[in-house]
Amino acid sequence: MSQSAALRLRLVILGLMCIPALTAGGCNCGSRDGSDDNQGLPSPGTLQFSAAAMSVSEYIGTVTVQVNRAGGSLGAVDVTYSTSGGTATAGTDYTAANGTLSWADGVTTAQTFPITITDDLLADNAETIVVSLTNPTGGATVGGSLTITLIDIWTKFPGNPVLGPSAGSWDDGGVLGPSVVQLGPNSYEIFYQAGGTNFNDSIGRATSTDGITWTKTGTLPVFTPVRPNGAGLLTAGTFDDDAILRPCVVYDLSAPVNERYRMWYTGFDLIDDGMGGLALNAVGIGRATSPDGITWTPMNPRNPVLTNGPAGRFDEVAVAFASVINDAGNLKMWYTGFNTTGPSAIGYATSTTGGASWTPNATAVYTGGGAAFEVSGPSDPWVIKDGVFYRMFYTGERPDATAGQVVWNVGYARSPDGITGWAPFAGNPALTPSTSGWDSTDVFFPCLLRDGTSLKVWYTGTSGNGATGRDGLATNP
Numbered sequence: 001m002s003q004s005a006a007l008r009l010r011l012v013i014l015g016l017m018c019i020p021a022l023t024a025g026g027c028n029c030g031s032r033d034g035s036d037d038n039q040g041l042p043s044p045g046t047l048q049f050s051a052a053a054m055s056v057s058e059y060i061g062t063v064t065v066q067v068n069r070a071g072g073s074l075g076a077v078d079v080t081y082s083t084s085g086g087t088a089t090a091g092t093d094y095t096a097a098n099g100t101l102s103w104a105d106g107v108t109t110a111q112t113f114p115i116t117i118t119d120d121l122l123a124d125n126a127e128t129i130v131v132s133l134t135n136p137t138g139g140a141t142v143g144g145s146l147t148i149t150l151i152d153i154w155t156k157f158p159g160n161p162v163l164g165p166s167a168g169s170w171d172d173g174g175v176l177g178p179s180v181v182q183l184g185p186n187s188y189e190i191f192y193q194a195g196g197t198n199f200n201d202s203i204g205r206a207t208s209t210d211g212i213t214w215t216k217t218g219t220l221p222v223f224t225p226v227r228p229n230g231a232g233l234l235t236a237g238t239f240d241d242d243a244i245l246r247p248c249v250v251y252d253l254s255a256p257v258n259e260r261y262r263m264w265y266t267g268f269d270l271i272d273d274g275m276g277g278l279a280l281n282a283v284g285i286g287r288a289t290s291p292d293g294i295t296w297t298p299m300n301p302r303n304p305v306l307t308n309g310p311a312g313r314f315d316e317v318a319v320a321f322a323s324v325i326n327d328a329g330n331l332k333m334w335y336t337g338f339n340t341t342g343p344s345a346i347g348y349a350t351s352t353t354g355g356a357s358w359t360p361n362a363t364a365v366y367t368g369g370g371a372a373f374e375v376s377g378p379s380d381p382w383v384i385k386d387g388v389f390y391r392m393f394y395t396g397e398r399p400d401a402t403a404g405q406v407v408w409n410v411g412y413a414r415s416p417d418g419i420t421g422w423a424p425f426a427g428n429p430a431l432t433p434s435t436s437g438w439d440s441t442d443v444f445f446p447c448l449l450r451d452g453t454s455l456k457v458w459y460t461g462t463s464g465n466g467a468t469g470r471d472g473l474a475t476n477p
């Protein structure tokens with residue numbers, strides 16, 4: 001029996017004598033009032049993409065494409081999919097994909113297939129892949145093509161800034177150095193550096209359901225330097241006597257209960273320089289732990305967990321601005337190393353003690369991409385492990401036209417192992433100051449997070465040198 005004969009027989013058995021493909025001029029007999037559009041009529045159906053267009057991150061790794069079977073499920077059907085066009089190039093921007101999707105008789109479950117996207121570090125802005133469906137079998141028809149747009153740039157949230165100082169509060173001097181922790185799909189916490197006229201830089205905390213609208217929560221600040229109110233400021237103390245900067249908080253369910261939250265921060269101690277001014281007595285990277293993000297315990301005694309390297313090393317003067325990840329049970333840190341002779345550089349260290357002590361690499365792992373925005377060196381790294389890459393956002397510094405001042409932009413680089421092969425994005429800086437508004441002078445202190453199929457970066461911006469800091473959000477796509 002031929003396929004069409006079998007089909008017809010089946011329809012006869014079902015008591016329906018109308019087969020659109022065999023009836024000239026179409027058929028409305030599936031409806032008693034003649035107004036139906038073939039719904040309810042047994043048909044092999046239409047195979048079509050779940051959407052005609054989608055925008056995805058170039059950093060997504062793999063995009064999943066969905067094909068639906070709609071309008072019928074009669075018989076077994078196949079369709080061929082293939083990446084077939086667009087401005088993106090197969091082999092360099094994505095891996096060409098083609099294959100066959102099959103549905104059994106009576107089955108309408110959506111089918112999916114992956115397309116592997118290549119993060120090529122080139123500044124493309126937006127490139128497209130066109131995906132087609134061809135050669136339907138079993139009498140099925142196909143819908144239109146799918147256009148996938150690959151996005152490699154960052155879009156600032158129009159409602160920025162998302163977090164700023166509260167007038168008259170402890171943090172009215174500025175809110176900087178965001179560190180965002182995601183607890184669940186609609187649960188975020190942010191830890192930030194802030195201070196004001198009566199408070200040295202300390203750590204605040206806020207919560208959010210979307211990463212945009214933040215509620216400053218509980219008694220703040222949640223963590224302070226030894227002299228939070230400045231009394232005795234000029235007395236020599238611990239490395240974190242007078243200020244706590246740039247927190248990096250790691251929420252880790254594999255850690256002991258009282259260390260579910262671990263914070264690494266930069267502390268410094270000021271003393272009297274003997275000439276009526278301030279001198280920097282000590283600086284280093286510290287650690288504090290918390291069961292809940294609210295109550296924090298510093299190291300006891302309050303010593304740094306990483307300090308400057310020996311004379312001649314890239315970090316001979318100071319280490320600061322740590323970014324830490326738990327990489328499959330291994331704690332890894334990237335930090336800024338400062339020296340007397342050249343630009344700052346990014347160092348790397350590992351820990352087997354829960355981050356209470358660190359072993360640094362003897363050499364820097366990233367010295368910047370050589371672009372104009374970072375001639376004074378990269379700083380403030382923030383690293384995530386994301387698919388096959390370690391991705392770093394960092395602050396690039398260059399001299400300002402005004403002597404003694406600098407300009408900060410944010411760059412992006414990635415590495416296959418977090419240590420070697422750090423390669424910068426050709427479109428750097430990835431984030432620049434806006435032409436006007438709250439972040440029109442500097443953007444710095446990036447915090448990168450993978451959130452589903454998006455990458456999000458919170459960052460600090462200012463308008464005017466030395467102006468009050470606020471934090472904004474940018475996303476890709």
Ligand SMILES: [Ca+2]
Nearest residue numbers: 093120124127
């Ligand atoms: Ca590309």
Ligand SMILES: [Ca+2]
Nearest residue numbers: 121122124152
């Ligand atoms: Ca690109």
Ligand SMILES: [Ca+2]
Nearest residue numbers: 233235241270
């Ligand atoms: Ca002091």
